[in-house]
Amino acid sequence: MLLTLATTHQPATDLGFLLYKNPSAVQSFDLPFGKAHVFYPEASQESCRVALLLDVDPVRLVRGGAGKGEGALEQYVNDRPYVASSFMSVAIAQIFGSALSGKSRERPELAITAIPLELTIYCVDCAGGEGMLRRVFEPLGYELEIRKYPLDEAFPEWGDSRYHSFTIRAVTTVHDILTHAYVLIPVLDNEKHYWVGEDEVNKLLRHGEGWLASHPDRSFIVERYLQRKRKLTRLALERLTIEDDADPDATDEAHAQEEEAVERPLSLNERRIGSVMSVLKRQSARRVIDLGCGEARLIERLLADQDFSEVVGVDVSYRALEVASSRLRYEQMSDRQRQRIKLIQGSLTYRDKRMSGYDAATCIEVIEHLDPPRLSAFERVIFEFARPKTVVLTTPNVEFNVKFESLPAGRLRHRDHRFEWTRAEFQGWAREVCARHGYSVEFLPIGDEDAECGAPTQMGVFTL
Secondary structure, eight states: OEEEEEEOOSSGGGHHHHHTOOTTOOEEEEETTEEEEEEEEEEOSSOEEEEEEEEEOHHHHHHTTTTTTSOTTTTTSSSTTTSBSHHHHHHHHHHSHHHHTTOOSSOHHHHTSOEEEEEEEEEEEOTTHHHHHHHHHGGGTOEEEEEEEESOTTOGGGOEEEEEEEEEEEEEOHHHHHHHHHHHHHHHHTOOSSOOOHHHHHHHHHHTTTTTTTOTTHHHHHHHHTTTOHHHHHHHHHHHHHHHTSOHHHHHHHHHHHHHHHHGGGTHHHHHHHHHHHHHHHTTOOEEEEETOTTOHHHHHHHTOTTOOEEEEEESOHHHHHHHHHHHTGGGSOHHHHTTEEEEEOOTTSOOGGGOSOSEEEEESOGGGSOGGGHHHHHIIIIIIIOOSEEEEEEEBGGGGGGOTTSOTTOOSSTTOSOOBOHHHHHHHHHHHHHHHTOEEEEEEESOOBTTTBOSEEEEEEEO
16 A cells, blocks of 8 residues: 655655654554555655555454454455555554644644645545545545556456546645545545444544535545444534534624624725725626625625626525525516526535636635635635636735724734735735736735735735
8 A cells, every 4th residue: 555745845855844754764663454664755855755655464454353254265365455445544643643633843834834735545446436536535625636447457348447546636734635535545445444433433523623514525424434334424424513503604793793893994895895896897897706705795786787797696604695685685686687696605615617607706805714724725716727817805904903993902803714914925825826827916905005004905806
């Protein structure tokens, strides 16, 4: 079994600090089912690749009880030494445990920074084929490269086998990519080589925190990870449902009101909408999609202008879409007016074909609500897959916060904000996005500019 993890982040050899494994040494580890070896086929300042090679001992497996219930020959003759399975997940947890937990003593900042990563599994038993691989990995923002293997190269007419090698790529954290591999490898293989009890539910929920509850195929993942044990599956899904349904909408509404109260003296919301409208008119956009549309304040303005022939609002919150529909009086609209507007529920960190094909996309005060590791998924969804001609994006300027008398020192404008950027941080991120996806960007202030702090809101206009 072979897994490799590579990066081109520079200096690339910092990967060794994140994994607690020295690039200049070969290390071996004893495991209950054999040996694991960690080595670096490539380790330079520009590119670094680490390999985790498992040497599974089938005799030790039989003597340890893993072959119980099988025929005498099948206990010794099988694909376990060669095909990635739950054994690989065990090795990830034991050998890359610190990286899996998101910790790095020497590089703590890098451990929580999204960097370009490429993880390859050189063989997995995946009866669901390419469709299953894409089904579980693509919603997490990964680009996939998949290689199929024929049943027998000498007899191509026999077709493909159920074995595949695959590579996943993204700008993400080492913690996230290892976590996703840890959970999903046994899901693909659909077999666990050790007892599955209630402690596996806790492991799944711990490693699935922050992504599993919102994955579109969470039930499928839970069922296969827990070997379709109904009691355990039901328990895990109930706990995920509680996590997912803890009424974040009501909390977010309250926090949004707090933010609006802070910004109201500057009429920032109206000025943001006015600035975005001006840019859209300047770009001659006619078909516009508003990402994270909330209560549809921008959409209301867009519909009032006949220059915009189609307006789509997207939000992850169903409650927000209900409020938007009520605000727009959607049910009372004429058929002609209703043909111009569409409200859809969707996540900005999952690829969605419904978001493609628009002249312009707007994203007003949204990205700061995303966890930093999810920004890479957002970036790919918008700038690589949806790829509108124009993207208008606004976000708070944290430097201006000292000017808000009602905002306590050190506090962000909204309690759900995961971050607020300085002008230099926003511009640095935006330019990196442009370099990766072929856009150019113009930066515009929103609100009155202070000589030292800049404007209260910063806007980036990305164009192809």
